[in-house]
Amino acid sequence: MTQAKAEGYRSLLALPAPRRLALACVPADFADWLDYAAIVALLVYGWGQGPVTLALFALALSLPYVIIGPLLAVLVDRAPLRGVLFATNLGRALVTLAFAFSGDAGVLLGLVFLRGCIDSAFTPARQAAIQATTPVSLLGHAQGLHQAINQTSKIAGPAIGGALLAFWPAQSVFLFNGALSLLAAAIILGVAVPERATDAEGMEPFATRLLAGLAEFRRSRRLLIALIFSASAYFSFFLYDALIALLAEGLGFDATAFGLSISASGLGGLLGALLAGRIAASHPMRSMALAATVSGLVTSTIALIAMLGFAVQLPAFLLVLGFIGGATAFMLVPYRTIVQAEAPADRIARVFASGEAVIVTAMLSAPLIGSAIASRWGTPAAFLTGGVLLILLGGATLASTRRP
Template identity: 70%
Template sequence: MSSASYGSLLRLPIPQRLALASIPADFADWLDYAAVVALVVFAWGEGPFALAMFALALSLPYVLVGPFVAVVVDRVPIRTVLVVSNLGRGLATLGFAFAGDTAVLLALVFLRGCIDSAFTPARQAAIQASTPEELRGVANGLHQAINQTSKIAGPALGGVLLAVWSAQNIFMLNAALSLLAALIALGVTLPPRPVSDEEKGKFFTESLKGISEFRRSHRLMIALIFSACAYFAFFLYDALIALLAEGFGFGATAFGLSISASGFGGLVGALGAGSMAGKRPMLAMSLAAVISGVTTCAIALSAQMGWSIQLPAFLLVLCFMGGATAFMLVPYRTIVQAEAPPDRIARVFAAGEAVITLTMLSAPLIGSFIASQWGTPVAFLAGGAVLVLLGAVTLASHRGP
C-alpha cells in the first residue's frame, strides 16, 4: 500500500491530469462573480431582489436539476461528461457577454449551474475510478483546496480586472478557461466502469436510485445527515460575519481581511483533511464539528458580553473556523466514493448535494431572524451549539471509521 501523501497522488498520471483540469474548471466558476454583481448593481441599477435571485440561480440547479442530470452521468463515459460539461459551461458563460438585461443574465447563470451539476458528480466518479482507495482522501483534499483557492482568488482577480476591463471581456476570458479545462480533460483516460445489471427505468425513477443508496448504507446516511446539519449550522451565521466584525469595532477593511482569513483556513484545512480523511473520516468530521462549535461559541460569547478582542485574534478564529469546515467536507466525499457503487456514484453524489443545498438555503433566513430578534452573537452561538451537539452525538453513536 502506497503512502497516502499528495506526492504519491500527483505521481499518478490520471489523478494528476484530473487535478490539472480542475484548476481552470473551478476558476471558471468564480472569476466572473464580481463582474456579474458589478454589471447587475452598478451598470443596470438593480437592488437586493436581483442579488437574491442571483444567489438562487447559483444554488438551485444542484437541487432541481442535478439529481436528474446525474442519471446521464452514470450512463455515459466519464471523460465525455468532463469534456462536454466544460464546453457547455464555456458557451453559457460566453452568453453572459451578450445578455442585455438582468433576467437574461440570471437565466444564463442558472443554465451554467445546470451544466455544472453534471461536471461535479463526473469529477467525483473520475476520482473514484482513477485513484487507489488509500489515496482518495488526499485526492479529495487536493480538489477541495483547488476549489477553495478559486473561491478566494477568482472574485478578487475578477474585481481587479474590472478596473481595466469591461464585464463582457471578463466573461469571454472565463469562457476561455472552460475551454482550456475541456482540452485538458480530453487526456483523462479512465478504466471502463463495471457493467451495470440494473434495469433501466423511467428518468425520474432512475434519479431516485441515488438517494436509495443512502438508505442502503448506514455509514453513508450518517455522513449525509451530518453534512446537511453542519452546513445548516455554518450558514446560520456565515452571512453575518460583517455584523460580528462591526460589533467588535472593526471596519470594512477588517471585514475583507476576515473573508480572506476564512478562505485561507479553508485552503489549509482542505489539505490537512485530505491526509486524514482516508483513515477515520467520521472521526475527523465529528472532532472538527466539536472543536469548530466550541470556537464559534467562544467568539459569540465574547461579542455578547462586550469583551474586546484584537484584530489578529479575530482573524485567527475565522481562519480556524474555515479550516474546520474543510475537515467536514473532504471526509464526506471520501465516504461517498468508498460506499457508492461505480455505476451509481454520480446519482449518489448529486442526491447528497441536493439534500445539503436544500437544507443550507433555509439557514441564512433563520440566522437573520435570530440576529434581528436577539442580536448577531446569538446567531453565532446557535450555530456553534448545533455543531457541538452534532459532533458529540456522532462521536457517541458511531464507533466505526
C-alpha cells in the same frame, strides 16, 4: 492508513490520470468564481438592480444542484466520464461567453441558472472520475487536493475578477472566463478514464434509476450518518456565515478588516482541506465529529465574547475565522471520501448529486433563520446558535459511530 499517509500527495500526483484530472479542474474551478464580481458589478452598478435581484442571483447559483443535478446524474452514471467532463466544460464555456451579450438582468440570471445546471452534471462526473482513476489508498488525498483547488478558486477567483474590472468591462471578464472553461475542456481530452461496468438498470423506469442514489443512503448506515451530519453542519454554518460582516462591525472592525477575515477563512479552508486529505481515509466520521465540536466551541466563544462586550484584537479575530474555515473543509473532505468508499461505481454520480441536493436544501433555509435570530436577539446570538448546534452535532455523531 499507514500506506495512505506514506504515499501522500506526491504519489497521487505521480499518477498520470489523477494529475491531469486535477490540472483540468484548476481552470474549471476558477471559471466558477472568476466572473462572480463581474456579475454583481454589472447587476448593481451597470443596471441599478437591488437586493431582490441579488437574492435571485443567489438562487440561480444554488437551485440547479437541488432540482437539476440529481436528474442529470442518472445520465452521468451511464455515459463515458471523459465525454461528460469535456461536454460540461464546453457547455459552461459557451454559456459564459453568452454572458457578454446579455442585455438585461433577467437574461443574465437565466444564463447563470443554465450554467449552474451544466455545472451540476460536471461536479458528480468529477467525483466519479476521481473514484475511477484513483487508488483506494489515495482517495482521501484526492479529495483533499480537489477541495484545496476549489477553495483556492473561491479565494482568488473573485479577487482576480474584481481586479480585472479595474481595466476591463464586465463583458471582457466574461469572455476571458469562457476561455478558461475551453482550456479545461482541452485538458480533459488528455485524461484517461477507465470504462465503467454497465449497470443493469437500463430497462428500469427513469424514476427508479433517479432514486437509486438516495437508496444507497438507506443501504449504508455509514453513508446516511455522513449525509445527515454534513447537511446539519452546513445548516449550522450558514446560520451565521452571511453575518460575518455585521459581527466584525460590532467588534469595531472596518471594511478592510472584514476583507482580511474572508481571506483568513479561505486560507483556513485551504489548509484544512490539505490536512484532512491526509487523514480522511482512516477515521472520517471521527474527524468530522471532532472538527464540528471544536469549531462549535470556538464559534460559541467568540459569540459570547461579543455579547459580553469584551474587546477582541484583529489577529485573534482572523485566527478564529481561519479556524472556522479550516473546520468546514475538515468536514467536507471526509464526507466525500466516505461517498467514494461506499458508493458503487455505476451509481456514484447519483449518490453524490442526491447528497448535494440534500445539503444545499438545508443550506438555503439557514440564512433566513439566522437573520431572524440576529434581528431579534442580536448578531452574536446567531453565531452562538450555530456554535451550540455544531457542538451537539459533533457529540451525537461520536455517540452514533460507537454503536455496533
